[in-house]
Amino acid sequence: MPHILLQQDHTIPFECDEQFSFVAQGKYDQKIGVRDENKEFLLTKLAKKDGDTLNDLVKIDVPTRLSPVSLMKKALESYTKKVDQKVLFTNIHSKKNKIEPEQKYLKTIDYFVDQFKTDKDIFVEVGFGSGKHLLHQAKANPQKIIIGLEIHYPSIEQVLKQAKLQNIENILVINYDARLFLEFLSSNSVERIFVHFPVPWDKKPHRRVMSIPFIEESLRVLKIDGTLELRTDSINYFEYTLELLKEFRNYPFQIFKDQDLQIMSKYEARWRKQEKTIWDVIIRSTKNSDEIYLEGVFEFPYKYDKQILLEKLSREIVRQEEYFVHIEDIYDISNPFEGLLIKVTFGSFHMPVTKYLLLQNGDIRYFQGAPIRTRLNLEAHEKLLEILK
Ligand SMILES: C[S@@+](CC[C@H](N)C(=O)[O-])C[C@H]1O[C@@H](n2cnc3c(N)ncnc32)[C@H](O)[C@@H]1O
Incomplete structure (x- = not known):
């Protein structure tokens, strides 16, 4: 830096x-x-x-x-x-600028918020790791779009390199938490969602990708007959998923034991060598879902007083069930105007966002523009309005 x-x-x-x-x-x-x-x-x-x-x-x-x-x-x-x-x-004259990864494949969340539109069929892979399965699906299905979600950046870089080397044209990769990503996709638009060998999180099950909200969101974005496909070597994860499925009685699912796929990932090869059982749970969507519309705007509709904010704003974390708001720092501006710069971190516990609020002439705006328009960011913004009022 x-x-x-x-x-x-x-x-x-x-x-x-x-x-x-x-x-x-x-x-x-x-x-x-x-x-x-x-x-x-x-x-x-x-x-x-x-x-x-x-x-x-x-x-x-x-x-x-x-x-x-x-x-x-x-x-x-x-x-x-x-x-x-x-x-x-x-170090500002150093020529060691990091080479930017291939933008053609690597997308930011703004792209999915503002631009992503396709008539093609979509596959989504959650936590693609080494990317073997992602690249295999892309090559086997050149007419489809394969979206890969991964939170581990070195894995992303590796896949971007491979996609370029293998002249693959139909993948979109994003560095984003899968638990929050599906809300950016239209209802009934996806054919298959792969969750292959997710981290078992035996000690912290709340961190697992599979959850009631994740399955609900998957069924919303899946087309009729589209499938959510878990593959795991963890009997705990397998049983936990079956437990979750009790909440989805109208949706059929299949179970397979030690089923061979056309491609074996690095993880799978390791577990196979150890003769571990591999479980598949395939959940099928059976109906169309309504489109979702997010209500709300990222605006600050009131006039604010610098002194009052300075005196009353607390740096305590305000926690709600799904999100939080934390005013981290308050900076006093007196050059060249009287104002405040407020550093705030908020949104989902899984993927919070840090923004600055700029107070100038009694008005507040988000420095660098509004946060990404997600349900939890909008809810956190409403809470922020309450805190500032
Ligand atoms: C055990 S590895 C399996 C990788 C690959 N699916 C395979 O079969 O080889 C799990 C991967 O999921 C990624 N991951 C974990 N939680 C995630 C999340 N919430 N969103 C996206 N990726 C996630 C991890 O970074 C890791 O690369």
């Missing part, structure tokens, strides 16, 4: 301008608002101790980092010129 280390100097006032839009003072650090090429992000400035001396470390604020990296490096370069402090270290 680009950063600079400067000799500390308290005498230089920081003048805001076109590029640097505000300075916000927190308890331990400062945030500096940057605007460039219609994008905005934050720099973090904090004191760094080196023996008896204190220096200034200026770096990119992680939750607001964006691409291209060159934009962030440019901001650090302008900052260095502006403050005229002695540079002790910088």
